Amino acid sequence: MNLIQGSGGAWYALYTRPRSEKKAAATLSARGITVYxxxxxxxKRWHDRYKIVEEPVFRSYVFVRIRPEERSAVxxxxxxxxxxxxxxxxAVIQDREMEGVRTFLETYQDWELRVETNDRVRIDEGPFADYTGIIVRKTKKKASIRLELLNAYLVAEFNDTQYSKV
Structure with a gap:
């Protein structure tokens, strides 16, 4: 799915009611609005078993691509x-940022969503090449980097050669 192709307009982030992200996306999409x-x-573990469930990556957020005159309808x-x-x-979200999130989620399977801050770096390779972010934790094999979008960061495994200090 290429997010840049859409109904025109710009990308915006919307706050949803708690645990209503998928429902909001479905109703907006049914109204012809480009939604991500x-x-x-x-x-997840239940008392007697494990189960795989689908959850939104960004809790209480959905993203829409609309023209300014469509804002009240949303x-x-x-x-x-x-x-x-x-x-x-x-807040308008750049196409490059939305496409970067999509590419990241398709590329990396083992990641977590975090919210914190620390050291500034530039990612040198991969889907977020040339993005800057903040390192919040570093081990021998893994660096947690907060990207400069939506005040959130995605955690993925980066080797020391994949990023450099700014």
Whole structure:
């Protein structure tokens, strides 16, 4: 799926009601709105067994590609709370960032979502080449890097040769 091809307009992030991401994505999509709600498979333990379930990658968020005049129509969905704001206006997400998230999720299977801060680096290879981020944890084989989008970061395994200090 190429996210850049869509109905025109720009990408925006929307806050959803808790545990309503998939429902919001389905209702918006049914109304003809280009929507992206990345899903991950997670192994959950019940008292008597394990089960694989699908969960949203970004809890309480969905992404839509709309024109500015469509913003009020998106907010009419009961599962949507509001737009993610920057300086009091709905924050526009660049096509490159959305495509980077999609590519990352297709490329890396073993990752986690985190929220923290520390050291600045540039990723030298892979789907996020030339992005800058913040290292929050480093071991011999793994570096946790917060990318400069949506104040969240994705954790993946990066060798020392795959990034460099800025």
């Amino acid at each position: 709600c990345p899903i991950q498979k997670v192994r 907010l009419s969905d009961n599962n949507i709370i509001t737009f993610v704001l920057h300086c009091g206006k709905p």
